[in-house]
Amino acid sequence: MHKLKHKRKMGSSLWTCLILLSLASASFAANPRTPIDVPFGRNYVPTWAFDHIKYLNGGSEIQLHLDKYTGTGFQSKGSYLFGHFSMYIKLVPGDSAGTVTAFYLSSTNAEHDEIDFEFLGNRTGQPYIVQTNVFTGGKGDREQRIYLWFDPTTQYHRYSVLWNMYQIVFYVDDYPIRVFKNSNDLGVKFPFNQPMKIYNSLWNADDWATRGGLEKTDWSKAPFIASYKGFHIDGCEASVNAKFCDTQGKRWWDQPEFRDLDAAQWQKLAWVRNKYTIYNYCTDRKRYSQVPPECTRDRDI
DSSP states (O other): OHHHHHHHHHHHHHHHHHHHHHHHHHHTTTSOOOOOOOOHHHHEEEEEOGGGEEEEGGGTEEEEEEOSSOOEEEEESSEEEEEEEEEEEEOOOSOOTTEEEEEEEEOOSSSOOEEEEEEEOOSTTSOOEEEEEEEBTTBOOOOEEEEOSSOTTTSOEEEEEEEOSSEEEEEETTEEEEEEEOOGGGTOOOOOSSOBEEEEEEEEOTTTTTGGGTSOOOGGGOOEEEEEEEEEEEEEEEOTTOSSOTTTTTSGGGSGGGSSOOHHHHHHHHHHHHHHEEEEGGGOTTTOSSOOHHHHHTTOO
């Protein structure tokens, strides 16, 4: 009888260990799937100033050129409701003050939704600023700004957006730098029914981009060049009239492990927040006398 109890105890302990191991494995399963790099023409088309886009390596890499006459840009062929979107970008080197390199998702109507990466150029030797923003129902004013912890002009780094019904996560390489959770129950709109295209552009914004417009673009340094490759899109393609993605709940990004960050990702996000954040609308009491409700839920304060 004693041996039988011992075996049962060992069996119960083994089963507990297996459960804990499976839970531990699940906690590491929240990293997005590894993107698949494809040529530019697979997913994107130019949108304006076609002669300012240069194609390299058979279209697997492109350059956007900005001069005093015009910038340029490109957009996705399809519109998407939810997914994982990423791009390798090498930002404008040297004196890039006044320039903005943008990577963002946007719907097209007046009360549009938008998910923004904006890279704000700076004078030589000063760090690049990454500004993120989220628009819902045409309302933005949710800017956050960080310094990058590396020189983004010397080699490519991957910038990604994970978007599902539960959260939007901005990634720099494998570091989450921002989370915007679905707080619809708090009265905060969340983008869930407007398909978005992906846009990339390089343009002059010296009226606001660098030190609030104090630093102007030095056109003697033109052309300014930003380089792109990767062109990964893994999203649910939808017509502009679609309200819900017909594969909702069936794709990898809809699964439970992608409804929140895991512990390791929260630690990475905390590291970025503590060391590199220079502006967060959640803590701006001049703009918001009360903390916006989503900020508490997003652990932004």
